[in-house]
Amino acid sequence: MKLSFEQHLPASPEAVWPFITDPDRMNLWSLAMIQRLAAGDGGAPGGIGELRRVTVRSLGSVVRFDEVIEHATPGRRLVYRVVAGLPVRYHRGEITLAPTETGTLLRWDVEYAFSLPGLSIGAQAVLGPQLKSSLAGLARVCEDAPPASYQRSGWYDDSDDDPRVWEDAERILVEQRAIADRLEAANDRKQWFARVYEYVTETQIAYCRTGRTSHRGWVLRLIPRFHDYYIDNLRRFTGEAEGPAEHHWHGAFGAMERGHPRLRSPGEIFAHGLLLGIRAHVEQDLPRALADVYLSHYAHRCCYGRLRADYLLMNGIFRYSADRLLERVPRAYLPPLAWMLGPMVPPEARDALMARRFYDMATARRVAFERGGTLARERLTRKTHCSQLEATG
Known part of the structure; x- marks a missing residue:
């Protein structure tokens, strides 16, 4: 199952990036609470390999799960995967930021497959409204935020360096x-x-x-x-x-x-x-x-x-x-x-x-x-x- 959301944000991609990677800033707008468990590459929020815990409250229940950042291009693209806490066979989220004349177009795609089909439908009913509401909150908190600078790293693989x-x-x-x-x-x-x-x-x-x-x-x-x-x-x-x-x-x-x-x-x-x-x-x-x-x-x-x-x-x-x-x-x-x-x-x-x-x-x-x-x-x-x-x- 795949869910897709778009949100216009009144700030540049470089300004938006901390709001989708830094748990302190994410918790200003996200209905889910985010906690960083372990730092990734470089130590800054949003580094590849960062481990985060997400707490979702809905319908009187609390669900906690862990996700790891798989890919990150600061100011452009963030990919994360759920690795523990949910009965899923696959769960991948991708956030992309594209500059516009008035700010940034954020696109958030979430693909997932639960072990039981009924859980996928239930997750959609909970996740969809929460993400929409959260993204509206993001648009409010990031307005006119100043751009940040980042240390970019494009290295991934070196297997071809030595056959x-x-x-x-x-x-x-x-x-x-x-x-x-x-x-x-x-x-x-x-x-x-x-x-x-x-x-x-x-x-x-x-x-x-x-x-x-x-x-x-x-x-x-x-x-x-x-x-x-x-x-x-x-x-x-x-x-x-x-x-x-x-x-x-x-x-x-x-x-x-x-x-x-x-x-x-x-x-x-x-x-x-x-x-x-x-x-x-x-x-x-x-x-x-x-x-x-x-x-x-x-x-x-x-x-x-x-x-x-x-x-x-x-x-x-x-x-x-x-x-x-x-x-x-x-x-x-x-x-x-x-x-x-x-x-x-x-x-x-x-x-x-x-x-x-x-x-x-x-x-x-x-x-x-x-x-x-x-x-x-x-x-x-x-x-x-x-x-x-x-x-x-």
Whole structure:
């Protein structure tokens, strides 16, 4: 479903921009309340990667959801996507500002698809009047506002700067598929995590190929860094490399192979081992890999927060990869409800059930991204401190 609105504003596009990006100014006219949760690129309101929380009050109820700024051209165009809090399959908003002789023509397009058709109709009934009323308020508060200046950034992708990033990612995919095949042939329980890891990598590359990520070079560089942590620990655990595996991977691989004393059924053993593998990757390896790649390739080009949009918008990869894995898993490994209701239940409802009963992947990934930023800042601080010490002799 798509909603479109237009509003003439008695101010220039450069003057209007702060009123559609700065939560303090947005709350002067918007019926929805806006709160900035994390800054995007550059730190100023409206930066790519900025995370915001929106609170909508209507018909005696309160709805809160989070959105991330995906694209931003100051004074011209803002694109945001809902990433949490609504049962939507897709939600994208785009605001464009065009100069006119007497000010600015604002166009606001909202595209969305809820998991249940009835919700889309209900959302239209609430959203339409609220946005119209809010835009009328915007016209009042921005009248004769002075223009502002902005630091523009047109950089998005660098994957073509070094063709090896594509080659390295494809090479990793081939290696991961071979590992999963080898473990499957040996009837090794570590095969399940290896297989879902392969599917995640394959889908990440597909996202890059089809233009579903803006910073393709960044996504492609993450793939071998994730893999380095994983394969090093796997080889150490199996004795193919010297030294012990890290604690989180030692526990995960051990659980995959041996299960747990309190778990007896094949399904419980499968789920427990897979969960520990996912946690090892998301909670331990992911923040380190994010910091590694940012510091090695992007710290001189952008703020860490700029990459948040692409990161959050890849959440669907993990649902898709999990669904592919479940197609291969023996039915005996799954509770009857899982395979009976799977095709009948909307993916968003299955995500919510998975978050409550198994693992809240979306929340864990958000935490991991912010931890990666903390690690990057700590390393930059240490590096600066060391440089200062060396300079002073």
